[in-house]
Amino acid sequence: MLTCGSVDDGKSTLIGRLLYDCDQVAEDILHSAREHSPPDAIGPGGLDFSYLLDGLSAEREQGITIDVAYRSCVVLGRTCQIADCPGHAQYTANMATAASNCDAAIVLIDSRAGLLEQTRRHVRICAMMRITHIAVAINKMDLIEWSQAKFTAITAEFSEFAKDFLFDTVTFIPVSAPFGCNLVNRAPELKWYQGHTLAEWLSAVVVTRKNDAQLRLAIQVVTRTADGTRAYAGPLLRGSLQQGQDVVVGPQAYPARITKLHRSGEIVEQAEAGDAVSISLDRQVDLSRGDWIHSNHKLAEFSNQVAADIIWFNDQALTAGRSFWLKGLGAW
Template sequence: MSSPRTSPETGTTVEDLSGPSATTLLRFATAGSVDDGKSTLVGRLLHDSKSVLADQMEAVEHASRSRGAGAPDLALLTDGLRAEREQGITIDVAYRYFATSRRRFILADTPGHVQYTRNMVTGASTAELTVILVDARNGVVEQTRRHAAIAALLRVPHVVLAVNKMDLVDYRESVFAAIAEEFTAYASELGIPEVTAVPISALAGDNVVEPSARMDWYGGPTVLEHLEAVEVGDRAADGSARFPVQMVIRHEGERYYAGQLLTGSLRVGETVTVQPSGRVTTVTALDVLGRAADVVSAGASLSVRLADEIDVGRGDMLTAGPRPPRIAKEVEATVCHVADTPLTVGLRVLLKHTTRTVKAIVESIPSRLTLDDLSQHPHPGRLVANDIGRVRVRTAEPLALDSYADSRRTGSFLLIDPVDGTTLAAGMAGDAFRAAAADPVDADGDGDGWDF
């Protein structure tokens, strides 16, 4: 809880906004192959946790009857697009919000079809937990491995393996054990430290919200019990401060810099560095929703006033703490390619990192990941939709980057088509950076604004 007090310097009321909130929030995503039952699982979670309004349930029952179903099809609670209902598959990421007495949830139900794997990247990019479904009859398939690889690349902290449709294999423990062993071994190769495996039947409700009486050999938590109990520590709050400037506000002759504090904390009187220029100054005031604050932690949207009149604008970043970012004009990264247009060597793109967007060029594509055996296919020349590979990108202006292993927020970026604004790839910066050169933008002198 925040504790207000009066500042002796200004006489105004200030608060400490660095403490934990009263309730915790878990962002999680579901993933799996087509027809593994993701939407049914989500519907079961919402229904059995009593998070469905009466009119929503009536609409689902009506739609189910019109399709000849004898019982309500809970998948219709998430498959909201007309094309999804007609085809019986999930196409777009469906976000749902619900809460129990123990926790609030933001859920992203992602598509299972290989054509829409890129949408899984969108849904899992901010997730703290991923539920990967497997059909008990089919076991671990290629799309299961693809989703596990994406979860590992995105460094989702927690992974749950939900072995669904156990009712169709007579609830046999041996089936569940074999699938859990195979998936856990594959996840270990990917670097996923821990997997929680749960045998379920989303259709019948076994081990989703309530424990199953038909699988007494399983003594672990239900899916919801695990979601409520899993630790969601704000690891970013323990790191160095990263505050990308979103806009400059002028008020009563003072300049304030507004944005969201992505990691760490900021406090009044703290020394900060403006990146990428390297100018050093001091925080003189913090404001959160019109209230002055002494200290603010990661996740808060705020405005910052600085001691010195220096050039700070949108795209700059205020940093503090023991771990400075790396100022780079070249970066090697892992990317998930999400566009129909291939990513090729020499392609000119825009790179968007936090609030900063700069011109860039794809210098090389060293490798593409082969999901079957996790081997690297060297120098593929291009990446197509749903490919995962390594790229080297050179930018026209320097960026203040962290490794994605250190920060999911400041180690990630987007590659964008400069012509039509289409997102081409989601990138995760590695540890291979090259220092920013001192040459100005358009140093080649051809007048096109591209420094190459």
């Protein structure tokens, strides 16, 4: 799950407060965040909640998020991996990278500013990355005196903007991140709102990953095990893997069988799409970074032409007829 939206909409503060209210912050991190928080921080003990995530010195100096901050959090019994993304336009590539690995998104909107262009850009990227569940957290409600009318106007604006995107669910939640209102605990000032808190939404959203039989394992690194055999490591992009499974390796489509399967350094019987794995094969095969392993009953298709939706980050316009280097599976 990721948080996204425009700069200064309160993404890092919201996730920091959520971690704090769920008692998911280690004492040493809490102590360090308090120690570095600015004098006007309003959190308990002078804590700026964003400092629980903004780890780079440049982030703290500028009061912005630059890199994506990943945190694991248990919310009402459900474990969530949260990616806190930067809001500045110049760091949109970081947000897109995080979105490519997420199942759901929290889109923050500053209740005073409404739906800004960078927020719209982030929502479009979520749609491109096939994220289907969106929680729109309309933040800083305390600064507009908890106005239901303003909340309703923003929900209408967002709904109109996103009506053509293929989101399965869009849930609107009024919040005030620094005070923890409607994150875990309900806000007495928002008695007119009867929907989910953010924590309730996180614990209830139903995520279904489409996992087909078209196995695709991208090789990123080749190593040697303790007994001298080769091991091939990389992300399992599609399908599933099992020990003893027959596969096809490399562009030459050599047949092989998986003899060992590791995930997170441990031997496992099976791995699913999204896992980072390492495998050993029953024969020596010359594979390197950029090669792949695929199913023996559903071979990869080869072509010199592709059709794709892309996100263009260069300042220069993309023009037809230009030649480009294409990087795929870690290789040019």
